[in-house]
Amino acid sequence: MTADIEKNTPSREAGSQARATGIVSVAILCSRVLGLVRDQLLNGLFGSAYAGIFNRAFGTPNMLRDLFAEGALSTAFVTTFARKIKLEGDDAAWALGRKMATLALCFMSSITAIGIAIAPVWIRVLNPGWGEPAKVLCAWLAQVMFPFITIVSLTALVMGMLNAKKIFFVPALASAFFNLGCIIGGLALAWAIDPGFRAGKMTEKGLTAFAIGTLIGGLAQLCVQLPSLRRVGFKFGLDFGWRDEGVREVLRLMWPSLIAAGGTQINVLLNAIFASFTFGKESAAAWLGNAQRLQQLPLGLFGVAVATVTLPMLSTLATDGITPAFRSALAKGLRLVLFLTLPCAVGLSLLAHPILSLIFEHGRFTAYDVRQTAAPLQAYAFGLVFYAGIKVVQPAFYTIGKRFIPMSVSMGVIALTAGANAFTVFALGWDHTALAWATAIGLALNFTTLYLCMRHFARRLETRSLLRALARIAVAIAAMAAICVAAKFTALAGWPGMGLAARAASLLGTIALGAAAYFTVSRALDIEESREFLALVARRFRRP
Numbered sequence: 001m002t003a004d005i006e007k008n009t010p011s012r013e014a015g016s017q018a019r020a021t022g023i024v025s026v027a028i029l030c031s032r033v034l035g036l037v038r039d040q041l042l043n044g045l046f047g048s049a050y051a052g053i054f055n056r057a058f059g060t061p062n063m064l065r066d067l068f069a070e071g072a073l074s075t076a077f078v079t080t081f082a083r084k085i086k087l088e089g090d091d092a093a094w095a096l097g098r099k100m101a102t103l104a105l106c107f108m109s110s111i112t113a114i115g116i117a118i119a120p121v122w123i124r125v126l127n128p129g130w131g132e133p134a135k136v137l138c139a140w141l142a143q144v145m146f147p148f149i150t151i152v153s154l155t156a157l158v159m160g161m162l163n164a165k166k167i168f169f170v171p172a173l174a175s176a177f178f179n180l181g182c183i184i185g186g187l188a189l190a191w192a193i194d195p196g197f198r199a200g201k202m203t204e205k206g207l208t209a210f211a212i213g214t215l216i217g218g219l220a221q222l223c224v225q226l227p228s229l230r231r232v233g234f235k236f237g238l239d240f241g242w243r244d245e246g247v248r249e250v251l252r253l254m255w256p257s258l259i260a261a262g263g264t265q266i267n268v269l270l271n272a273i274f275a276s277f278t279f280g281k282e283s284a285a286a287w288l289g290n291a292q293r294l295q296q297l298p299l300g301l302f303g304v305a306v307a308t309v310t311l312p313m314l315s316t317l318a319t320d321g322i323t324p325a326f327r328s329a330l331a332k333g334l335r336l337v338l339f340l341t342l343p344c345a346v347g348l349s350l351l352a353h354p355i356l357s358l359i360f361e362h363g364r365f366t367a368y369d370v371r372q373t374a375a376p377l378q379a380y381a382f383g384l385v386f387y388a389g390i391k392v393v394q395p396a397f398y399t400i401g402k403r404f405i406p407m408s409v410s411m412g413v414i415a416l417t418a419g420a421n422a423f424t425v426f427a428l429g430w431d432h433t434a435l436a437w438a439t440a441i442g443l444a445l446n447f448t449t450l451y452l453c454m455r456h457f458a459r460r461l462e463t464r465s466l467l468r469a470l471a472r473i474a475v476a477i478a479a480m481a482a483i484c485v486a487a488k489f490t491a492l493a494g495w496p497g498m499g500l501a502a503r504a505a506s507l508l509g510t511i512a513l514g515a516a517a518y519f520t521v522s523r524a525l526d527i528e529e530s531r532e533f534l535a536l537v538a539r540r541f542r543r544p
Contacts, residue, residue, distance in 0.1 A: 031172070032297045034179035036359060039293050041183065042210065043286060044363030046202045051365075052285030053134055054207055056127055056272060057141035058214065059285075060115070063269055064149045065156075073104065073153060075395045076253035078160040080246055085164060090233055096246040097161050098239040101154060103247065108150040115146040126269065127285075129276030137204055144211040151218035158225045161234065170228045174221045181217025186210035202364075253398050267417050267442060268292070271435040274425045280372065284432040287369065290360060291377040291436065295384050298344035299391075330454070331462035333392040335469050339529035341388045343518050346477050347511065348381035350484040354492055354507050358500075376436035383440030386447040393450045402457060409449045417442040469527060476521040476530075480514040487513075 043051045077100055084093040115122075123139040130138075159171035189209035196203040230236070275284040348355065352374040361370050394406045417438045424434040455461040487510040495503065522530035 031175035031179060034176050034183065036293060036297070038179050038182050038186075039290060040359060040362065041187070043290065043360050043365040043369075046207065047364035048283040048286040048366075048369045049134075049281075050202065050207060052280075052282040052287075052289070053138045054141060054210065055289040056123070056282075056285050057138045057211065058145050058148075059269070059272060060122065060126070060142060061146050061148045063266075064111070064115075065152045073250075073254060074156045074160050075398055076250045077157060078164055079253060079395070079398050080250045081160060082164045084246060092246075093161075093164070094234050095239065096244070096250075097157065097234060098237055099241055099244055099247050100250060101157050102238045102240055103242055104153040104157060105150065108153045112147050112150050115149070116143045119143045119146070126273055127276045128273065129278075130281060134282050137207070140204075141207060141211045144208060145214050148214055148218045151215070151222055155218070155222045155225070158222065158229055162225065162228055162232070165232045167228060167232065170225055174225050177224045178217040178221035181220040182210070182213045184213075185216035186213030189213060253403055266414050267439050270414075270418050270421060271432075271439060274421045274435055275432050277425055278432045278435075280432055283369065283372070287373045288376055288432055288436060290356070290373050291380050294348060294355065294359075294377055295380040295387075298341055298348070299384060299388055327458050327461060330392070330396055330458070331466065334389060334451075334461075335466060336529055337388045337392055338385065338466070338470060339473060339522070339527065341385045342473055343477055343480055343515070345381045345384040346481055347484060347514060348384070349378045350481060350488075351492075351507070351510065352377045352381070354495055354503070357495070358503050358507055372432075375433040379433060379436035379440045382437075383443040386440075386443040389447045390443065390450065393447065393454055396454060397450070400457065402453075405453050406450060409446055409453075413442045413446045413449075416445070469529070472525040472527050473522065475525060476518045476527070479521045480518040483514045483517050484510060 039051075042054055046054070081093055081096060084096055119142045120136075120139040123142055124135050127135060127138065155174070159174070162168075162171045186209055189212055190197040190206040193209055194203055194205035197206040197209075226236075271288060272285060275288060278284050280287060353370065356370045356373050356377060357367070360373070361367055397403060397406050420438045420441075421435055424430040424438070428434075451461075455463060487506070491506040491510055495506075498506065519530060
């Protein structure tokens, strides 16, 4: 009887993992689509130069969000919080949550004050190739948006507690409220405070309104989750008892994770410095930012969703050591990521220009801007699968107490990427596309190294199963790619002369046919992840 239970446990865990991933994916899809709408507005209303300045102003608070809030803090906290629930019960876990929330509020408020005070300095350091007016405007917008880091740190803790209690939909959907707050708040404030905006002339006041909108969105993202947190038993309150073993454990896990989880973001920051010296100047920041936004759509939809569901599961399983269940959960997460992100990466690469044109080529964002964005998007598409894999593998090291390995790997990749960028920009005079390729190759090196290290510690990681799945996925992708290539000579051939409706119909039709071919072939090849994914979708549509 026991053997039967142990035998069935991995399959039950895998099914639960796929279902939870599907729930999170739907919620994140709403957020990512609204994020695209927000970027459409900024680029279309203000043009690539102003949009680039706005992106760089938000870049540092956003980088700190990824480093502290949704990177190191979230990973370390969820790992400790989930273990606390299993070993000591809910009350001890809630006490840890209150202590960490109080600590985050105090620490991040201090960081915010420092960031606002020195914004004119670090904006000049991070964008040395810009002219003085652009630097001044960027510093002002950064000062307006810097409190976002305090808000989002609290949000990350709330999301972590809810995920540990197996509540995934509301935290994932909360990001949609952030984008809604940015869009509605930005438009309403711009209309109210900027006469030029009402007259169709975009000014710095309008950009300031959208900067305030990010704070409105951040508050909306936090507040929408609080009722769910209360319902699962959390009691709000300040707790300054930071001399606690749980707090110390979070901090011990956090500081190496801070470097490792932020490796990609540090590369983005370095890319911005190098990009300021390319011919695009302020516009290059928008071109790279828009390309990354398209990469973030499938990354958030699938990579982050799988990682969000997998991390609490691995944290719980790791209390018993590296067991078959731990290996199975991690391998399952990797296969899911591979199955869901590989076709997205190939599709983004093949259809980069029409996708960008349909989304961004409006108002002050021109066809020239689209061409300058398409090339880096193809580079980021290459790195997409590796980035998603990192999201799954990297946190697993913290659950097994090997927190220094991701940190060391990340530092090495950062050094290599920075050296390559300096050479291509200053020695060879290449443009912003080279920066995107360096980032993508760095992601590939990062993931490969982490995977080999984890395989060493786990002794085996179902690598043969992964390779078999990859071979079958490649066949399905070939069918999808054939449709995309054929569409370039048929449905998409007259793209420059098409109207908006014709463009949307031809592109969406191509994507739909390609997706249908991919899932049809993958189902015929009996890829396990395909069967689970399609069954999940069918159940969703059958519900009244």
